[in-house]
Amino acid sequence: KxxxxxxxxxxxxxxxxxxxxxxxxxxxxxxRLTDVGSETSPDGRYRLRFQAVGEADFPFGPSHAKVTLYDGRKKLREFREDISDDGGAFRPENYSVEWMPYGVVITFSGSEQPDREVEIFFDGREAFEGYSDEEIAAILKDRYHIENVERITRESGGYSIRADGIDFRTDDRMALHDSYRQERFKALTDEVFPELVQRSLSWEEEKGETPADTVYTPVIAMNGPGKSDLESYCADICEWLTYCFERFPYEEGGDAYSGFILTIPSPGYAKTRYSFSQNPYLAGFSENETEFYNGLYSFISSYIDGEYDDLIKADGIDAAKADEGYTEQYNPDITGEAIALWGTYEPDVTYEAPDGREYGLVPVDRALGSSYYVLMSYAKKGDLDSAKLINMDPFCGSGGEANLLAFLEDGKTGFIGLTYNGGDDGLLFMTGDGGESFAEVSLPVPEITLPDGRLYNPFTVPEEVWEEPGKVYLKVGQGANGDYYNEELACHPCGIYVSENKGKTFSFLKEGKEEE
Missing domain, CATH: 1.20.5 (Single alpha-helices involved in coiled-coils or other helix-helix interfaces)
Structure with missing residues (x-):
């Protein structure tokens, strides 16, 4: 027992x-209650106390918050709030506070929930009766340092306001949600394009529950195929943001600067649209503009590098002939007399085939300093009397100065090159059927780092193509005014590209000496 x-x-x-x-x-x-933070009103009278209640629900459930509003030592209101934030503990990042004339607005946020606002009135009322014009002006001055409120007009559900030259709206809640930041961002951007920076600009607008939820997304176009306009585009975007930040700092504009859409012309295809999120780069833009520039440069480069692969997923370039951007043999309305006339012109660039035939890029028109070409063939080198028209628009409508014409051993796969912009830039076109049709080839963009840290592509003009067993190589020079110098090679190098699919796509291989 x-x-x-x-x-x-x-x-x-x-x-x-x-x-x-x-x-x-x-x-x-x-x-268990754990103090997380507190906020005090500007006049020192009211205080908010934020506490975490226990732990977040296991394993990835909401955390729990207790919020208490005090008037001095008197407790005015107490409530609890659940925050869905991937199982994270309640912390200061989960709330923000704005003190208003008649109360306080608390915004709760979490990674797995939309923002939720709680309005608490100091006098305990449940309904808001509105602000006077003087109170609205004071709120706007506190938020945005606005000194000149020109007009306040009451409308259904809110106010229409003009302040410091900007027209915007607010709702009629105590929080007074407004669209000032978005409208000012839009007005500044409209001042830049196209007056200061020559680029096409359009807008996409998305309305939200309140005026503050309005989203304006600028659509800013590149002026040519990505590679040719890459550095200028990135520099122009930096100039645009600098202009905006000098007049409306990022700390004030916030989400109004969240991103933009860029449109990139694909060779022979409709413009491709890509959304670029600026958020990871903007907080430090003023101190380190290069980081933003390089982020945008790499983003566009990654598109260019994969673009041609996406456009010709079928086996062989011939599978895409019917798509826009491929030039067919020639217009049947072209008369024999015209062809005979072109046959008397000296070609700018020629290629002699192994069987003795010769191909030539013949200039037949000239406008604004650019030549426009046809592709001719001849029975033998220099025999203009045997001229035959192969393609009346091998460069797909582009003009410039022809600088490259070459075919591979199969006699069907060939490449032509065109320089423009005074010889600083160039285009490469490919045929898979002996010259009867051509398509522009987009080359990947190498990322060369300049002394100031910016990325740069010095290799802009395709110059030479040659074939080795199983591979096709392409030499790309720096153009007429290229000045990139490689200290290790002790020269102004060219870029060497390689293809393992007979020139359908290329990858950047290395920098090389011109004489190699």
């Missing part, structure tokens, strides 16, 4: 200990 009594006592003690442990765990997980 003594043994049984002792066992019972020990068991009871263990049960009490286990119960105490469970209650302690329950307290820590569900009931």
């Amino acid at each position: 003594k043994i049984l009594k002792s066992a019972a006592v020990i068991l009871a003690i263990l049960l009490v200990f286990a119960l105490a442990l469970l209650l302690w765990i329950k307290y820590m997980v569900s009931w």
